[in-house]
Each structure stands twice: as structure tokens, then as C-alpha cells.
Amino acid sequence: METVESAIAKIRQHLRPLPACSMPLAASLARVLAAEVVSDVDSPPHDKSIVDGYAIHASLIDAPRTPLTLLEEVVAGSLPTKAIEPGTCTRIMTGAPIPAATAGVVMIEKTQVADGKIVIDESKITLGQNIARRGSSMKTGEVVLSPGTKIRGIEMGLLAEVGYTHPTVVPAARVAILATGNELVDPSEKPPAGALRNSNSSLLAGLAESCGAVVTILGIARDDRDSLEQHIAAGLQHDLLLLSGGVSAGVLDLVPQVLESLGVKNHFHKVSLKPGKPLWFGTKDRSTPSHPDAPPTLVFGLPGNPVSGLVCFELFVRTAIATLQGLASSSIQRRPAALSKTHTCRGDRPTFWPGKLLTGEATKLLVEPLSWKGSGDLRTLAQADALICFPAGDITYEREAEVIVQPLSGS
Ligand SMILES: Nc1nc2c(c(=O)[nH]1)N[C@H]1C(S)=C(S)[C@@H](COP(=O)(O)OP(=O)(O)OC[C@H]3O[C@@H](n4cnc5c(N)ncnc54)[C@H](O)[C@@H]3O)O[C@H]1N2
């Protein structure tokens, strides 16, 4: 049986980013850049005023109270026509290009008009004040964004500034979700005796969407070969297929054999982990003569118990989706914390126990182990924002014992 670490290592061997594509800027939020972005403009595009005021001549620095004759008015979007000379000034608005021979700009609030002349009311004028120089933020030809950058609103603005209306990005992963089980009914139905609602499709769709993936829900496959084959074949058309249920040792746990019969190569089955032990991972080759480097479809057979599926998603699937989408597959973010109360954990596998992070002293993270009833108890998870990682063994932890927690991100 794999350990969590060896399972992650095996999955990583099959991860690579999806082929880059060009995408309309408006659709690029949260995508990852696949190519350098080079500016084709200077920013600012000209020496510009950063305030509304008067452009003045250098001679005023020594004689600041000289009354000045107004030459003209320049607004953003227009061009000055006259150079500033001693004894003159130009009314200028924020963003407008400064006239030739401007030494600085004085804010309108620090000026007065007397007898039709402008008088500066500022004790100290410095050379270059209130002027932003052409190209001071970026120059034509400079690389302003690097491959691997995740596009936020900030980057969307910068891309627009440099004219990238169709940036080259790694696309969102297309994730298919397939629930399996004869006992499942749609969430819109009241389950009859022996049945329960399919909560896993919604759970996994939410988790995958929180990673930025585009999700297709394939419904419910029944526990027979035909139904599984039909649904799985549709799922294999995607970048990643998430199945839930049918992967342990029951008579109807047919998922592994059907996957393999459809050409999905198994890389491991079962991880020493609680909950989540029956996890199955495989890949289906998608390379063709014209696309020899096409990444394979990744297939995760998640255990049917909802919390087992959630834990497997957080430990294994989240990183896989991130890598497909061009983010460096970072190691899972874990941090030390102190238990808020005594807790006994039993088992022969490392356990990921739901916890609630509490505000401790500034430097100390506290975590409360929740009263969790096992891998079917999704209700308690609604209060959780972390998984507490306990090693294998029957161990009682005292209050304030140090444990490792893995925050539940965006889920
Ligand atoms: N002999 C063994 N029995 C079991 C083992 C084992 O190693 N040997 N592993 C146990 C563990 S651990 C888990 S976890 C479960 C996982 O079993 P499956 O992945 O085969 O899942 P199912 O049997 O289909 O379902 C388990 C449980 O989850 C409910 N379920 C299934 N799908 C959904 C869904 N879409 N939404 C909500 N709930 C769902 C299902 O009704 C079952 O109650 O196996 C243990 N057994």
C-alpha cells in the first residue's frame, strides 16, 4: 500500500501542464500565462503632470512670487503648443503632457489669480515636482509579466495596458465528475428506503471549481458494467475524471476493472490514510501522431464516503488540477498548531481529522479537533477549516500538544 508521500510522488510523474492556447483577455481571469508579456508602449507614454495645476519655468524657483501670464490650457488627451518661458505658465490637468521647458507643476490649490495673473503660493518649488517621466513605470520592449504568472484583475489591467487582447495562457482543466452506486438518487429526490442522495457530485464539483476547473457532471453510473463503461467512456474525453464509489472490496465495486478494460493504466490502488484508503489512480494516454506530447487523462477513483473523497481531493487532486493549469505543483501547505483540547486518535493509518482553527495568541495557531463521526459525516465538516494530521497509532494528545494542520483552502 502507498504512503501519502509515495502516492503524491507517483501522481506527480504523470502531471504536466495542458497545451497553451490564446484566449480573449476578458476570459483569462485565474488562468496562468504561458509566454512572456512584452510592453509595446512606454508608461507613462509622455512626461505628464500628476496633478491639476500650472506648469512653471525654472526661473520661478528663485523668484516664486513672480506674477505669471497664462499661455494656454492643456487637458489629458490634448498636446501643448507653447513652451514655458520666464514669466509665463500653462494651466495643465492631471495626465496631460507637460509643455516644453516645464520645470515643475504647482497644484491649483497652491495658486491665486490676482489682476489676471497667476501667483504661486508655494514656499518651496523643486525641479521636476509633480511630473511623472515617460517610461518611468515601463519602457517599450520590457518584459512586464513572466510565464507562470496567475492572472488576477491586476494582471488583466496590465495586459490591457500593453495591448494583449488575446494572451497565451494554460487553459482551465476540464474535469468530469461521475458518481457510481445503485443506492444513489438525485439531490432533488427524497431517498426511498436503502437509498441516499448523491452528495459527492456536488461536493467534488464545488472543490474542482474552487481550483478554477471547468466541471462537467456526468450523473450517476449504476453498479453494472454497461452503465459504468458508458459513463466512464464519456468521462475519459476530459483532462481529469473524478469517480466516486465502487473502489473497495464489495461485490459491486467494479470501477477498477471497468477502468482498466477501457485502457486506463492503474498506477496505484490504496493509500495508508484515514479516511481515503481505497483511492485508485490511473492515466489514459491521449497522445496522437499529431499531438505526441498531449498529457494523459488523469483518473482518480475516489472512495464513496464523502469525507474520504474530500480528503483525497485535498491531498492529491488539488495539486493535480493546479499542475494541469500551469501552476508549479507546490507542496501541500501544512503548518504547526496547538490542540485546543485533549484528543485521542486511534488507527493503523495516518489520520486526517477535521479541525477548526481558532484565534490564539498572535504567534500561536490553535486548532480544535471536531467531534467527527467518521467518513460519512459531512455535516461536521461544514464547521471545519483544516485537517489535523495525526500519525498512525493509538495516541492520546494533551491540550496544547503540537500537531500539524492542513488548511482547507477555498473549499
Ligand atoms: N473489506 C473492505 N471493505 C471496505 C474497505 C476495505 O479496504 N476492505 N474500505 C472501506 C473504506 S476505508 C471505504 S472509504 C469504503 C469505500 O468504499 P467504496 O469507494 O467502494 O464506496 P462505496 O462502497 O460505493 O460507498 C461507500 C459509502 O459512501 C456512500 N456513497 C457512495 N457514493 C456516494 C455519493 N455519490 N454521494 C453520497 N454518498 C455516497 C455509499 O452509499 C456508502 O455508504 O469502503 C470500506 N469498505
Ligand code: MOO
Ligand atoms: O478510509 Mo475510508 O475512506 O475511512 O472510510
